[in-house]
Amino acid sequence: AQSVTQPDIHITVSEGASLELRCNYSYGATPYLFWYVQSPGQGLQLLLKYFSGDTLVQGIKGFEAEFKRSQSSFNLRKPSVHWSDAAEYFCARAITDKLIFGTGTRLQVFP
């Protein structure tokens, strides 16, 4: 079955440190991939998306993600984390008009 895996349930980083959140997807044709962020008590906000072309995509809030077909991965990165980045992050892939979500990674940021 088509699926999305986020192997890290919870990650803690210090403010100013770099960040990488992992996402793997099950096989398929060129996937449409997304990263969303959810602040406490809020809905999901789209950070970035990959449809085709350049495998390094830039998003909002200084985030980027790299699509690696050989590793079936779409990891999210940020060079320097801010305290306001503390949230839950969801990776997703599109299957026709629907999205399949990973179970999320909760990011905690220490000052």
Place this chain on the structure above:
Amino acid sequence: DVKVTQSSRYLVKRTGEKVFLECVQDMDHENMFWYRQDPGLGLRLIYFSYDVKMKEKGDIPEGYSVSREKKERFSLILESASTNQTSMYLCASSFAGAGEQYFGPGTRLTVT
């Protein structure tokens, strides 16, 4: 900006009550979705609508029904609420074939 609104942010209902959750989008999107979000389980699709009066079951439709009488409005109905339906409910919308979905702020439903 796309705006997806949900009728309530917090709702407390009693077991057996009929519950209506309303969602409205202002971007003329063809698709609308209802998800349920529980800790450790991510987002699970309850129902999907791709046009007015058209619907498709998602992964966990049991105990829920939906209604879409107008393009901008998609309602989730719990016919007889049960405690295991206590959860966060998220509505989303998208253009047909677009992939990316826009989410409302969520409704945290507690059934006692």
